[in-house]
Amino acid sequence: MCDDLMIRLKEAGIDTDGTLKRFAGNADLYEKFLVKFMDDDTFAGIKPAFDSNDQEAALNTSYTLKGVAGNLGMTRLYEACSNTVALIRADEFEKARDSYEELKNAYEEVCSLIR
Amino acid sequence: MKTRDTLLIVDDVEINRGILQATFNDQYKKIIEAENGEVAVAQIRKHHEHIAAVLLDLIMPVMDGYEVMEILNREGFISEFPVIIITADNTTKSELQAFDSGATDIISKPFEPSIVQRRVQNAVELNLYRINLEEMVQDQANEIVETSVQVIDTLSAIIEYRNVETGQHNRRIRTYTKIMLDELMEHYPEYDLSKSAISLISSASVLHDIGKIAIPDSILNKPGRLTTEEFEIMKTHAVKGSEMLSKLKKIGNEDYLYYANNICKYHHERWDGKGYPDGLKGDEIPVCAQVTSIADCYDALTNDRVYKKAIPPEEALKMIFAGECGQFSPKLMECLNNVSGTFKKIAVDYQDSDGEIK
Numbered sequence A: 001m002c003d004d005l006m007i008r009l010k011e012a013g014i015d016t017d018g019t020l021k022r023f024a025g026n027a028d029l030y031e032k033f034l035v036k037f038m039d040d041d042t043f044a045g046i047k048p049a050f051d052s053n054d055q056e057a058a059l060n061t062s063y064t065l066k067g068v069a070g071n072l073g074m075t076r077l078y079e080a081c082s083n084t085v086a087l088i089r090a091d092e093f094e095k096a097r098d099s100y101e102e103l104k105n106a107y108e109e110v111c112s113l114i115r
Numbered sequence B: 001m002k003t004r005d006t007l008l009i010v011d012d013v014e015i016n017r018g019i020l021q022a023t024f025n026d027q028y029k030k031i032i033e034a035e036n037g038e039v040a041v042a043q044i045r046k047h048h049e050h051i052a053a054v055l056l057d058l059i060m061p062v063m064d065g066y067e068v069m070e071i072l073n074r075e076g077f078i079s080e081f082p083v084i085i086i087t088a089d090n091t092t093k094s095e096l097q098a099f100d101s102g103a104t105d106i107i108s109k110p111f112e113p114s115i116v117q118r119r120v121q122n123a124v125e126l127n128l129y130r131i132n133l134e135e136m137v138q139d140q141a142n143e144i145v146e147t148s149v150q151v152i153d154t155l156s157a158i159i160e161y162r163n164v165e166t167g168q169h170n171r172r173i174r175t176y177t178k179i180m181l182d183e184l185m186e187h188y189p190e191y192d193l194s195k196s197a198i199s200l201i202s203s204a205s206v207l208h209d210i211g212k213i214a215i216p217d218s219i220l221n222k223p224g225r226l227t228t229e230e231f232e233i234m235k236t237h238a239v240k241g242s243e244m245l246s247k248l249k250k251i252g253n254e255d256y257l258y259y260a261n262n263i264c265k266y267h268h269e270r271w272d273g274k275g276y277p278d279g280l281k282g283d284e285i286p287v288c289a290q291v292t293s294i295a296d297c298y299d300a301l302t303n304d305r306v307y308k309k310a311i312p313p314e315e316a317l318k319m320i321f322a323g324e325c326g327q328f329s330p331k332l333m334e335c336l337n338n339v340s341g342t343f344k345k346i347a348v349d350y351q352d353s354d355g356e357i358k
Helices: A002-011 A016-022 A027-039 A043-051 A055-071 A075-089 A093-114 B014-024 B037-050 B065-074 B092-100 B113-162 B167-187 B195-207 B210-214 B228-235 B237-246 B254-266 B287-301 B313-321 B330-338 B340-349
Strands: B006-010 B030-034 B051-056 B083-087 B105-108
Touching: A002 A016, A002 A027, A002 A093, A016 A027, A016 B014, A016 B113, A027 A093, A027 B014, A043 A055, A043 A093, A055 A075, A055 A093, A055 B014, A075 A093, B006 B014, B006 B037, B014 B030, B014 B113, B030 B037, B037 B051, B037 B065, B051 B065, B051 B113, B065 B083, B065 B092, B083 B092, B083 B113, B092 B105, B105 B113, B113 B195, B113 B210, B167 B195, B167 B287, B167 B330, B167 B340, B195 B254, B195 B287, B210 B237, B228 B237, B237 B254, B254 B287, B287 B313, B287 B330, B287 B340, B313 B330, B313 B340, B330 B340
Parallel strands: B006 B030, B006 B051, B051 B083, B083 B105
Antiparallel strands: none
């Protein structure tokens, strides 16, 4: 069951090898945290931050998601978050708002894989 | 030394804490977690003696990593253990800011666990080594101070045994000097005296006659008047004392020896420039020597000496003010006048066992 998930993730471009090392080779732990990732509400905080033009909140939430995505080997999501963070930092708030679309797609893709 | 076996992980995201926990599970017996800066600071205040290292995220709700660093700096914890920043923020600016705030190292997310383990381990070992060295240096510094105090105590004891003057003499000189200096500090700020200087000068004052060790018994303890030739030999005790002290330079407290040296060398100088060894005049004479000199003079007058009997305090004061027993600064004489009541009490309380003070 667990192996099945790993293979699916790997095929979808997720860095499972690197991430497994981060969990000291413990695949159960990795899976446990993937499930926790689904429950984590960081992603849910990004859209409202953009909607209310709260630049700081948008930065903090996408930054936090970037760290988690990186640690869990979610390369596409990590890169999308990095892009959003960089745009907000560069004071390109409108472009950052546009970049949310890709961030959302990447997030949803990862979630569908885990489910 | 307390054992530092605890790792503190600070990150607002449970997943990140979990990954770090998995990374360090084998290396640390105790791992504690904090979900924001405020909790982290509370943990640190409570467990700081056992913390080997702190892994700190920068952006967190309630209190962020920068604020945590500020508090660690302010409360002095920053020198106790290494703080390693673990962040997804990998801009040069934020890394520099983290280093400036006192972070030992910065690791970017996502990280390679085996590398993080080594980097944290290096920081922890280096820190323990530093703490160990600091403790060793402190121990040795304490030992040196201890040794020099003993050497100086021994020196004072030698004078007491050698000289016909007694241990009570040293006690009185120290006390008179302290009282005079306190009075001087209160009324004459131009002498720039501090409490710590006063404490050093008054304990150094007992060494004023240390050079007398080098004076032959026949002269030192001669009842009756010295011949001109004998007096010249007697006078050398000032310079000889200062020479002896210069040999202690390497082991003693520098300020203490500075005062002791000035006191030995110049406690026979006179305000009018007619003293010895250098004929210094007025405030050219270091104030520590001036004060010891007036204290010594008062003590010599109010006690028996091989060549004279004790004189009552009131009369001794009159003689000093009339210039019959050396020349002193008007400021010092004014101070002596102010404290004459206390001086009289000390002269009585600490008198030599066979002395007669009325």
